[in-house]
Amino acid sequence: MSNQLGKKIKDLRAKKGLTLEQLAKEATTEKTSLSKSYLWELENRESLNPSAEKLNSIADALGVSATYFLEDDVRAPKEKHLDEAFFRGYQSLGNEEKKQLRKILDAFKNE
Numbered sequence: 001m002s003n004q005l006g007k008k009i010k011d012l013r014a015k016k017g018l019t020l021e022q023l024a025k026e027a028t029t030e031k032t033s034l035s036k037s038y039l040w041e042l043e044n045r046e047s048l049n050p051s052a053e054k055l056n057s058i059a060d061a062l063g064v065s066a067t068y069f070l071e072d073d074v075r076a077p078k079e080k081h082l083d084e085a086f087f088r089g090y091q092s093l094g095n096e097e098k099k100q101l102r103k104i105l106d107a108f109k110n111e
Contacts, residue, residue, distance in 0.1 A: 005050075005069050006043040012062040013043075026061035027054075034058070 013023050020036040020043075027034045032053045039058075042048055050058070052066070059066040068080075090101065 003046040004072065006045070008069055009039070009058060009062070010043045012064065016062060023058070023061055027057040029057050032057040 013020070018026070020039045024034045024036045024039055027039075032051075034054060034057060042050060042058075055066045055069055059069060090098065093101070
């Protein structure tokens, strides 16, 4: 795969069991028209830069946020979002709770 955006689209599409034609149909809205050939080009060519509207339509059809496609992180969106939620929760803890979590993490490392 020649580009990160294309790989992400293709991987998510495959996980949902969608063909290019099905994704094109699901991603087409009143404002955005997508074709099977355009999606193939996104998946397989590096030079295309979809508009924000098209990227949002694809993201909605695949059940992710458009920012997922723009990030360098290639982990699955669910795992990434869980990590982000964990770190946000950690940051809101008091010093004692953070200290306890660090001890727990150290215990896991030592096993």
